[in-house]
Amino acid sequence: MENIKASTEQLCAEANIQRKKVSEVSKELLDFCEKNKTNDMLVSGPTDQHNPFQEKKSCSVL
Amino acid sequence: MSTIAGESSSSSKMPENSQPTTTEKGSEYLEQLANEAEELRKKLDQERHKLNDIPIQQAAERLDVMGALGVKQRRILKGHVGKVLCMDWSLDKRHIVSSSQDGKVIVWDGFTTNKEHALTMPTTWVMACAFSPSSQMIACGGLDNKCSVVPLSFEDDIIQKKRQVATHTSYMSCCTFLRSDNLILTGSGDSTCAIWDVESGQLIQNFHGHTGDVFAIDVPKCDTGNTFISAGADKHSLVWDIRSGQCVQSFEGHEADINTVRFHPNGDAFATGSDDATCRLFDLRADRQVCVYEKESILFPVNGVDFSLSGRILFAGYGDYRVGVWDSLKCARHSVLYGHENRISCLRTSPDGTAVCSASWDCTIRIWA
Numbered sequence: 001m002e003n004i005k006a007s008t009e010q011l012c013a014e015a016n017i018q019r020k021k022v023s024e025v026s027k028e029l030l031d032f033c034e035k036n037k038t039n040d041m042l043v044s045g046p047t048d049q050h051n052p053f054q055e056k057k058s059c060s061v062l
Numbered sequence: 063m064s065t066i067a068g069e070s071s072s073s074s075k076m077p078e079n080s081q082p083t084t085t086e087k088g089s090e091y092l093e094q095l096a097n098e099a100e101e102l103r104k105k106l107d108q109e110r111h112k113l114n115d116i117p118i119q120q121a122a123e124r125l126d127v128m129g130a131l132g133v134k135q136r137r138i139l140k141g142h143v144g145k146v147l148c149m150d151w152s153l154d155k156r157h158i159v160s161s162s163q164d165g166k167v168i169v170w171d172g173f174t175t176n177k178e179h180a181l182t183m184p185t186t187w188v189m190a191c192a193f194s195p196s197s198q199m200i201a202c203g204g205l206d207n208k209c210s211v212v213p214l215s216f217e218d219d220i221i222q223k224k225r226q227v228a229t230h231t232s233y234m235s236c237c238t239f240l241r242s243d244n245l246i247l248t249g250s251g252d253s254t255c256a257i258w259d260v261e262s263g264q265l266i267q268n269f270h271g272h273t274g275d276v277f278a279i280d281v282p283k284c285d286t287g288n289t290f291i292s293a294g295a296d297k298h299s300l301v302w303d304i305r306s307g308q309c310v311q312s313f314e315g316h317e318a319d320i321n322t323v324r325f326h327p328n329g330d331a332f333a334t335g336s337d338d339a340t341c342r343l344f345d346l347r348a349d350r351q352v353c354v355y356e357k358e359s360i361l362f363p364v365n366g367v368d369f370s371l372s373g374r375i376l377f378a379g380y381g382d383y384r385v386g387v388w389d390s391l392k393c394a395r396h397s398v399l400y401g402h403e404n405r406i407s408c409l410r411t412s413p414d415g416t417a418v419c420s421a422s423w424d425c426t427i428r429i430w431a
Contacts, residue, residue, distance in 0.1 A: 001088075004095045010271075011102035014311060020347040021113045025331070026121040029345075029352075029373065030391060032328045034125075036372035041416050042133055042431070043374050052156075052173055053136045053417040053431035 110350040118343075118353050122391035128374065131387065135401045136417065137429035139170050141177050144186075146421040147204070148408050150238075152193040155414045159200045160427050161188035167202050169214060172412075172419070172429055179214055181221045190236045194243040199260075201227070201246055203234040209248050211260055228258040228265075235294075236279050240304075247290060249276035255292050257304065269302050271309040278322045282329040291332055293320035299334055299344060313344045315351040321365045322409075326390075327373045333390070335364025341378050343390065355388045357395060366409025366420065379406030379420050385430065401428055 038044055041051050144164030151158055157178070158170045165186045169179040189204035194211075203209040209228035212220050228234070232251035240247045240257060245266070249255045255269040255276055274295030281290045289310070293299040297320060301311040318337035325332045331345040331352065341355040341364050355376065362381035369376055369390065376390040383406065385399035404423035411418050417431035 001092060004092065004099065008095050008099045008102065010309060010312075011099055011106065013308075014349075015102050015106050015109070017311065017349060019109065019113050019349045020345075021115050022118065022345075022348050022350070022352055023116040023121060025345045025348045025352065026116065026118040026391075028347075029118065029326070029328065029331060030121060030125065032326075033372045033374045033391060036327070037374065039415070040370050040372035040374060042131065042370040042411075042418070043128060043372060045132060046416075051416045051431055053429055 110348075113348055113350065118391060119393040122389075122393075125391060127392070128389055128396055131375075131397065133387070133399065133418070133430050135399070135428050136431045137172060137175055138401075139168075139172075139175055139427040139429070140425070141168055141170075141180070142166060142425045142427075144425065145404070145423040146407060146425060146427055147187065147189050148191045148236075149410060149419055149421040149427055150192045151410055151412050151419065152197040153195055153413050154197050155412050155416065157193065157197060158419060158427065159191045159193050159202075160421055161191040161202050161204070162425070163187050167191055167200065167212075169200065170427070172417075179220060181212065181224075183210075187233070190234055190248075192238050192246075194239045195241070196243050199243055201237050201239065203228070203237065203248075205233050207231065207233055207250075209234050209237050209246060209258070211246070225263070227260050227263045228256065230254070230256070232275070235275065235277050238279060238281060240281060240290075247279060247281065249279040249292055249294070251275040253294070253296075255279060255290075255302070267304065267307045269300075269307055269309070271300055271302075271312075272296050272298070274319075277320060278334075280323050280325050280332065282325045283327060284329045287329070291323055291325070293323040293334055295319045297336075299323055299332070301346060311346060311349060313349075313351065315342055315344070315354070316340070318363075321363060322367050324368050327369055327371060331373075333367045333369065333376055335367040335378055337363040339363060339380075341367055341376060341386075341388065343376075353390070353393045355386075355390075355393060355395070360386070362405075365405065365407050368409055368411040368418065370411060371415025377409055377411065377418050379409035379422075381405040383422070383424075385409065385418070385420055399430055401430075402426070 149160040185206040187205040191202040230250035236249040276294040288304040322335040343353040366379035376388040402422040408421040
């Protein structure tokens with residue numbers, strides 16, 4: 001009984017939230033990616049400074 | 063690639079176990095509540111469906127295809143003799159903590175691959191570990207049902223300084239510090255999450271709502287809001303209000319256990335990985351699933367997901383030993399990283415996005431960049 005009551009209240013709260021269209025949130029996700037693209041080393045490669053993980057270890061080779 | 067959402071159909075699995083009530087009135091009321099819940103569920107499904115106007119991959123058509131990335135294995139951390147179950151980056155973007163099935167917790171220098179600290183926990187299966195924001199402390203736990211913190215220093219035997227902070231009634235599956243070294247958030251097989259005060263070990267807030275084991279939690283990087291997400295065996299991802307302890311949103315779509323969950327760097331969306339061999343993208347503002355990352359040839363569970371710094375790439379660690387590199391916007395797999403020799407258990411992008419780290423049952427941790 002308590003469970004059902006709680007879950008109904010939960011559903012009620014969830015039904016009343018504001019929502020955006022998928023097209024809108026997609027655009028925002030796209031814009032975010034484009035804006036941060038140059039800083040994303042895994043996408044654009046290291047910028048002026050090196051990626052420390054891409055430098056060879058000093059005492060590597062064999 | 064035609065379907066974008068797998069939801070809607072199996073909506074109600076609720077009131078079957080409604081207990082027989084003693085009075086007629088009670089059962090009438092119960093029925094009324096159940097009907098109401100059913101109506102709300104329908105309404106919710108309809109509302110969410112209405113907003114599904116243009117699929118994200120269509121919106122992403124204007125973007126260039128990602129070229130070759132040059133991401134490959136750069137480091138391999140060897141030292142565990144059991145399955146590595148969890149790892150976490152330090153905010154210094156260099157150190158890594160890992161925990162394994164044989165009870166060991168190791169702190170590594172990711173640049174040099176040196177081990178800086180190693181400790182043995184009293185029980186095996188250390189399923190969770192985390193670095194504190196200051197990098198001066200780690201938290202870990204698992205089958206001991208506890209979360210312990212250990213301050214890192216080179217002067218003392220650090221295991222002597224180990225302190226228990228949290229106790230659940232079942233195993234602890236995941237933990238992360240919350241904004242500071244003083245608060246820790248845990249998820250457990252007892253189907254709850256909880257926030258604890260590190261200093262006093264006091265329970266600050268607990269979170270009831272999952273109907274199965276919690277396997278994963280995440281806090282947004284740009285931590286301005288007061289929310290976190292959790293997911294697990296009940297196939298649902300729940301968004302919680304930290305202050306009130308209330309669940310504010312719930313997301314469905316997965317067809318099996320959710321093993322991993324990670325916020326998109328924008329803080330408004332999150333990705334999940336599941337035993338159903340798919341990753342999914344959900345958006346808090348759309349209140350629904352936005353994308354499924356799947357391929358017919360992929361049959362194995364996803365145990366770790368994380369985004370690149372811009373959110374363009376979604377990395378996924380699979381049970382088939384591989385790391386899948388997905389274009390998160392075009393919803394297509396870009397490439398695959400090979401190297402591990404057993405299932406991947408955990409995967410994390412470094413805090414500044416320079417590298418991705420994966421932990422595996424092959425006893426190694428590998429850094430890709």
